[in-house]
Every structure is written in C-alpha cells, then in structure tokens.
Ligand code: HEC
Ligand code: HEC
C-alpha cells in the first residue's frame with residue numbers, strides 16, 4: 083500500500099489527491115437520535131434513528147436518468163427493462179438449456195431485487211430456496227429455522243417463509259450495519275465461509291466498504307446432487323488470495339468436481355458450470371483503483387449534503403447516471419471528458435466481448451455438427467482437446483458477460499480474460515474442423531450460427547429479439563469476421 087502511494091505521488095497528480103482522500107476517507111456526520119435493537123430487520127425502525135440515510139436508501143426505487151449510460155440501461159426514466167439477450171444475441175445461443183437463455187435482464191435498483199425474482203421467467207428460480215441468498219436479509223435466519231432443507235425447498239414455498247411484511251424487502255440496513263454502533267458488517271454465512279478461504283482475517287474500514295457489497299456482487303456455484311437437486315451454495319475461492327481471485331483459479335475450482343456442473347448446454351450437449359456477476363473478484367484483482375485503495379462505496383456511495391449534514395449516498399447506482407459526482411475529487415477534469423474516457427474503456431470491452439461470444443458460438447455449432455454425426459469415426463483425442471479448450475473459453479466468456487461494468491472496474495484484466503477466451507475458442511474451432519474433416523464432414527468457411535432461432539419465442543412470455551437494444555461492435559470488426567447474414571440475423 084505505502085509503496086504504491088509513493089509511486090503514484092511521483093507520477094500522477096490524481097494519485098496525490100487519492101492518498102489524501104481514499105485510503106482514509108473522512109467519515110460522514112453520524113447524527114444519532116435513538117437506539118437500534120439487536121436483530122432489528124425493519125428499515126423503518128432504523129430510519130427513525132437515521133432518517134437521512136433511510137430516505138436516500140429508499141430512493142433506489144426511483145428510475146434513473148435515461149441517456150447517461152451507454153451500456154447499463156437498467157430501469158431508467160424511459161421505464162424500459164433492457165434485455166441482455168437482445169443486447170448480446172450470442173448469449174441466447176450459448177445459454178440455451180438454462181433459465182438465463184430464456185429471460186436475462188439488466189440489473190436495476192436495489193429496491194426491486196426480491197420482487198424481480200417473481201416477475202422473471204420462473205425457470206430462473208428452479209434451484210429453489212437457495213436463490214434467496216442474495217435477496218432477503220432473512221436468509222441466515224431462515225436456514226437456521228428450517229435447516230439445510232430450506233436451500234432445496236421449492237421456490238414459492240421458500241418465499242412464503244419470509245415474514246409477510248418483508249416478503250419483498252431486499253438489501254437493507256441490517257445487511258451492512260451492526261445495530262449497536264453502525265460499524266460495517268456482512269449478513270451471509272455462505273459469504274463468510276467463502277472469505278475464510280482467503281489469506282486474510284482482519285479488514286480495515288476501507289476493505290469493509292468493499293465487503294458489504296461483495297456479499298452479493300460475487301460469483302457462486304450451486305452444487306447439484308445425482309438427480310440434479312440443489313445441494314447448497316459456495317463461492318469458488320479455495321486456493322485464492324485477497325486481491326487475487328483469478329479466473330484461472332475459479333475455473334480450476336469448477337472443473338475439479340462434477341457436482342458444480344449445473345446445467346446442460348443445448349447446442350453442444352455439454353454439462354457446464356456457471357458464473358455470476360463477479361464485481362468483487364474482478365475489481366479486486368489489482369485494478370488501478372483497487373491498488374489505489376478505493377472501495378466500491380467510493381464510487382457508488384459518494385457523500386451528499388442532506389440539510390446541514392453530510393451523508394453517504396445510499397441510493398446506489400451507476401456513477402454515469404449520477405454525473406460522475408464520486409469521481410470529481412480525484413479527477414478534476416470536466417465531467418464530459420471523464421464520461422468519454424469511461425465509454426472508451428467500455429467500447430473496447432464490448433468489442434472484445436462480442437468477438438469472444440461469436441467465436442465461442444462458432445465452436446458450439448461445430449460441436450453440434452459433430453454430435454449429429456456421432457456414428458462417424460472421429461479422432462476422439464482431438465475432440466476431447468477441443469472440448470477442454472471450449473470450456474476454458476466458455477467460462478471466461480460467461481465471467482466477463484456477467485460482470486456489470488463492461489470492463490471499467492479493471493480494464494486491462496478485461497482485455498486479458500477476453501483475449502484468452504478468444505484464443506481458446508479459435509483453437510477449439512480449429513481442432514473441431516480438423517476432427518470433422520478427418521471424418522469426411524464438410525464445414526463451410528463461415529459457420530452459420532442461426533442466432534435468430536435462439537432469440538425467438540423464449541419461455542412462457544414468448545420473448546423475442548428487440549432489435550434496437552442490440553449492441554453492435556463499435557469498431558465494426560465483428561461483422562467483418564462473421565457477416566450478419568451468416569450469424570443468422
Ligand atoms: C443483498 C445483496 C446485495 C448487496 C449487499 C448489494 N447489492 Fe447491489 N445489487 C444486488 C442485486 C440483486 C441487484 C439487481 C437488482 C434487480 O435488478 O432487481 C443490484 C444492483 C446494483 C446496482 C445497479 C443499480 C441500478 O440502479 O441499476 C448497483 C450500482 C449496485 N447494485 C451496487 C452495489 C454496491 C456498491 C453495494 C455495496 C455498497 C451493493 N450493491 C450491495 C444485490 C446486492
Ligand atoms: C473507480 C470507481 C468504481 C469503483 C471503485 C467501483 N465501481 Fe462499480 N461501476 C463504476 C462505473 C463507472 C460503472 C459503469 C456504469 C455504467 O456503465 O453506467 C460501474 C458499474 C457497476 C455496476 C452496474 C451498474 C448498473 O447500473 O447496472 C455494479 C453493480 C457495480 N458497478 C458494482 C460495484 C461493486 C460491487 C464494486 C466493488 C467491488 C464497484 N462497483 C467498484 C465505477 C466504480
């Protein structure tokens with residue numbers, strides 16, 4: 083830490099500011115007018131003591147200003163819920179076989195996290211009670227009361243066990259604060275268990291400002307039993323370190339045990355693991371801002387005046403939608419300049435993400451062809467190698483597709499992971515072509531992907547491609563590699 087600040091001070095003026103601000107951020111004013119009872123779940127009771135934070139917390143219900151973020155249009159004043167499968171059509175192909183391939187939306191405000199589970203296509207809640215882990219503050223108490231069985235309990239039954247008044251209550255005060263003194267804490271034993279595998283036992287205030295978010299903004303796996311039943315919930319962090327949870331280690335964890343193969347990919351017939359929103363893992367893997375000592379709260383919960391006092395803004399949202407208020411103290415350049423810098427990072431990431439997505443889709447379609455010709459005499463060795471490279475590509479792709487900042491949280495790591503994903507897919511494609519040619523099966527130069535087919539009539543709602551939501555490659559390279567027609571639009 084000390085070393086990195088010294089280095090920053092020599093080279094960057096922004097870093098000088100950072101040494102002052104972020105490593106020991108000044109505290110907001112703590113105005114306390116009462117006492118919170120231990121085990122108090124009700125945010126209204128906390129709000130009586132801390133009305134300003136309560137009020138700003140409640141605002142996660144409000145739609146966000148539209149037109150300010152290019153890639154994270156969640157639920158803005160245009161009141162449109164953005165469909166990730168329309169934004170990134172290759173995802174409809176690769177996720178076919180699980181709920182994410184049916185309905186997959188961009189995130190919106192914290193207020194909606196529980197009820198959004200009721201609105202989404204119910205294939206997404208098939209794992210049962212376990213899906214409540216990151217949604218209700220009551221999770222640990224429910225598992226304590228109903229035992230481990232709660233994790234496998236059918237979804238509707240599990241939801242019905244939440245106290246009625248708080249059935250739709252999402253992230254709330256008790257998830258992040260200790261009642262007695264408002265110190266930061268986490269509220270999920272699964273998360274504490276995961277963190278205990280890292281090489282770190284004590285956490286600074288600044289690190290806790292990461293941990294409170296990490297209890298949900300992380301990847302996890304749902305181990306499955308012989309009949310596909312839910313066995314629990316784990317974070318794939320064994321063997322990793324604080325500040326170094328690499329995608330390589332996560333993949334190793336998943337590949338190590340077949341119980342983590344949660345779903346079967348329709349196109350390839352392969353059983354795969356899954357990865358979710360890895361904001362914590364991705365940001366803390368030595369990003370510029372992490373190394374500079376920043377925490378999630380520094381960018382997503384900037385201080386705000388509330389009357390005569392200063393509070394941490396609890397209306398968490400995209401900093402772009404908040405006019406980059408959080409950034410100004412270290413980046414005094416004009417807001418629009420900074421916005422275009424963020425966008426430049428995201429444009430590059432999206433371009434690479436599309437490349438990785440369509441490369442993996444191409445390999446997937448070749449597996450489909452191979453599987454249709456199962457009776458032919460394939461070189462099994464080549465096929466197995468192609469499969470292994472494909473898994474390496476796919477896990478990296480799912481990881482970056484699920485990360486919510488489009489590369490901003492760690493730009494160079496995004497480039498590294500997606501670059502490797504593309505390399506693995508290309509290698510897999512080459513081996514499959516060799517394999518198929520050896521068995522006398524002809525494959526066209528550009529493999530038709532039929533993405534239109536996968537986007538059509540999804541689930542009970544019969545969802546379809548929403549053309550104007552698609553993100554095309556900002557540099558138009560993707561369309562040179564796979565023309566739109568062959569992609570299947
Ligand atoms: C209890 C779990 C939980 C915790 C704790 C949590 N989040 Fe979230 N967060 C979610 C979920 C779930 C969503 C998506 C909600 C939806 O779409 O219904 C979300 C959405 C968001 C969004 C998008 C909001 C929008 O307006 O579109 C941001 C930004 C965010 N979280 C940041 C944070 C930060 C920063 C922290 C820590 C200070 C944090 N979250 C803590 C679960 C959590
Ligand atoms: C240096 C500032 C910074 C830090 C630190 C930071 N973020 Fe972000 N975050 C951003 C920016 C910028 C975006 C992109 C927003 C956009 O594109 O609209 C973003 C996007 C997000 C989103 C998606 C928001 C949306 O509207 O859908 C989530 C969720 C999120 N961050 C969570 C986190 C978590 C959790 C951490 C800590 C592990 C973290 N962020 C650390 C700046 C930051």
Ligand code: HEC
Pocket residue numbers: 109110111112113125128129132135136139253254255256257258259264266287291294295379383392393394395396
């Ligand atoms: C997702 C996590 C999260 C949730 C939920 C949350 N807080 Fe906070 N809160 C924080 C963080 C992070 C800080 C900054 C603490 C620090 O820097 O020491 C904070 C700070 C505070 C402070 C100290 C003064 C300030 O504004 O910085 C108060 C008081 C507070 N929160 C009240 C509440 C109340 C009341 C609720 C529920 C209505 C709530 N918080 C919900 C994360 C959360």
Ligand code: HEC
Pocket residue numbers: 090094096097099100103104370371374376380381401406408409410411412413420423424493494
């Ligand atoms: C506490 C200080 C601090 C805050 C707050 C902060 N940054 Fe930074 N930022 C830095 C430092 C230090 C660097 C690295 C040195 C440099 O390039 O100036 C950096 C680098 C960057 C870079 C270029 C490097 C990269 O590769 O990641 C961008 C873009 C950036 N910040 C945007 C933002 C945005 C947007 C926000 C607000 C959401 C933000 N920063 C908040 C201190 C901060």
